[in-house]
Amino acid sequence: EGSLERKSRNKLSWGYSTGYYVVTPAKWLHEFKDSDDSRVDPKPELSLFLPDAVIGNPSGEKFNVKGKDRSGTMSSKLTGSTELAFKAHSAADAQKWFHVIQQVCGATGPAEPTSPTPSSPATA
Numbered sequence: 774e775g776s777l778e779r780k781s782r783n784k785l786s787w788g789y790s791t792g793y794y795v796v797t798p799a800k801w802l803h804e805f806k807d808s809d810d811s812r813v814d815p816k817p818e819l820s821l822f823l824p825d826a827v828i829g830n831p832s833g834e835k836f837n838v839k840g841k842d843r844s845g846t847m848s849s850k851l852t853g854s855t856e857l858a859f860k861a862h863s864a865a866d867a868q869k870w871f872h873v874i875q876q877v878c879g880a881t882g883p884a885e886p887t888s889p890t891p892s893s894p895a896t897a
Contacts, residue, residue, distance in 0.1 A: 777870065779804070780858035789860055792818065794870075800824055800877040802838065821857075823877040831867040835860050838874065 774796065778789035793805045803817035819842050826840030839856040861867035 774808075775866075776808075776862075778860040780860070796823070796873050796877065802826075802874065819857075823874060824879045826874075826878050828871065828874050828878045831861075831864070831871045834862065834864050834867045836867050836871055838878075 774794065776791055777794050778791050780789050781787065793808045795803045795805070797803065800823045802821045802823055804819035805815075805817055821838060821840040822843055823840070826838055829837035829839075835858065837856055837858050839854060841854050859867075859870070861870055
């Protein structure tokens with residue numbers, strides 16, 4: 774658990790916002806506004822079930838996690854699968870987060886965000 778910066782999913786907003794993230798023994802990644810929220814008001818802003826997610830290899834202090842937000846908020850119900858871009862405090866921190874998440878994640882993917890086009894064309 775600890776703080777990470779997450780790139781905004783809002784296309785009208787730029788930059789990163791800091792949140793407090795916890796990987797639980799039940800294999801969930803939860804986002805809280807700050808560390809107090811995880812103890813005082815334990816309703817996460819965002820929840821990803823990591824066995825259903827894909828984590829991208831870290832590039833410096835950045836890494837991506839693709840999965841479905843299951844927090845139950847209105848925005849999570851409107852979006853399907855989402856790719857979240859995280860930034861750690863350092864490349865070493867990114868490696869630590871990557872190793873923890875990778876242990877419970879369903880798969881490991883590329884470091885950069887993937888395009889919406891298929892990666893391999895269908896052969897006839």
